[in-house]
């Protein structure tokens with residue numbers, strides 16, 4: 001059987017309950033699906049910052065007005081969140097969180113599951129997932145988030161928002177830029193796709209699926225090869 005490389009981005013929104021406690025059941029469920037890794041040569045998990053990152057970012061923004069510093073705090077929190085997965089996966093995981101692509105390239109030699117958070121200011125963890133996917137020539141990136149996929153408008157604001165099953169890169173760029181305002185490029189506000197991730201998508205052939213991490217049944221079917229896609233599929 002042909003083995004493949006895959007990158008999974010886990011949105012930080014999935015990791016915490018409203019009361020800010022860690023949703024340990026969610027971390028366990030996600031790891032238990034991913035642990036079954038027969039079909040893949042390389043698995044990389046990129047973890048987001050979630051509500052905790054946003055708390056730090058708001059404090060730093062308010063007191064320093066330094067967006068770069070706010071990004072750095074977001075990155076640190078995403079790395080702490082990544083550590084949850086390293087701890088649960090134990091020997092299946094590479095024990096360190098790579099902080100650069102160079103460090104990642106060394107980790108990659110271990111053939112273990114690699115877990116990462118952010119890399120540098122000015123982007124989101126979705127960009128990290130795509131940067132790594134490009135580097136390891138992954139065929140697919142799965143973005144697990146708190147909605148079912150990409151909608152024609154914000155599903156949290158509009159009841160009539162429609163889930164898009166397929167979307168091309170040009171359509172994606174126009175939705176992202178239409179739906180986001182001037183906060184698009186502020187720390188903590190890079191939406192599922194930020195400008196950097198759109199650029200990487202444009203120059204690569206990576207297939208990106210955006211799907212639900214709340215109900216993991218579709219992701220599980222995808223992982224086990226029962227279905228070929230989940231949520232929204234972004235293609236050329």
Ligand code: UTP
Nearest residue numbers: 011012048049050071074118119120121125188
């Ligand atoms: P994300 O915004 O990517 O996390 O990273 P998230 O919670 O998963 O976001 P959603 O669910 O996709 O919306 C948290 C913050 O860390 C900084 C940014 O400020 C980002 O908003 N960050 C992350 C960077 O500056 N560089 C990175 O490479 C990654």
